[in-house]
Amino acid sequence: MVRWIVALIVVLLAGFFIYVFLNNKLPEGLGVADGTLKSCPTSPNCVSTQALEDDVEHFAEPIVYKGKRKNTQLKIESFMLNKGNARIVSSYLGYVHFEVKSKLFGFIDDVEFYLPEADSVVHVRSASRVGYSDFGVNRKRVRQIQDLLVD
DSSP states (O other): OOHHHHHHHHHHHHHHHHHHHHHHHTTTSSSOOOOEEEEEOOOSSSETSSSSOOTTTTTTTOOOOSOOOOHHHHHHHHHHHSSEEEEEEEEEEEEEEEEOOOOTOOOEEEEEEEEOSSEEEEEEEEEEEESEEEEHHHHHHHHHHHHHHHO
């Protein structure tokens, strides 16, 4: 009986890791199109400063910054890279896309920052690739960036 339970647990864990591996692919449509980042899916594992304000599950306040856009972007990049679990996928002045990998299970979150040239504001989209809930990880990440940039 114990062997069957152990075998079942092993099969379930293997299935879980196969599911994560197969679904951790880079999603299509990331980046800035017509001044906006990709919309959040209906699942609660995404936060965006460009979501509708009445969408309390996904909306976060855009971050107003002081200083030069380039310096602000470099500050964001340095902060994210110093966390140790992020890598830059794409970066140019006004936009940067990170992949952030969780330490325990290897889940990947896509974190994008858009700094429009005309405004002193940072738009952020932080979304999990796999699963339904993120247990507040993406919202916490956006708050950390807000704390970093707001005096």
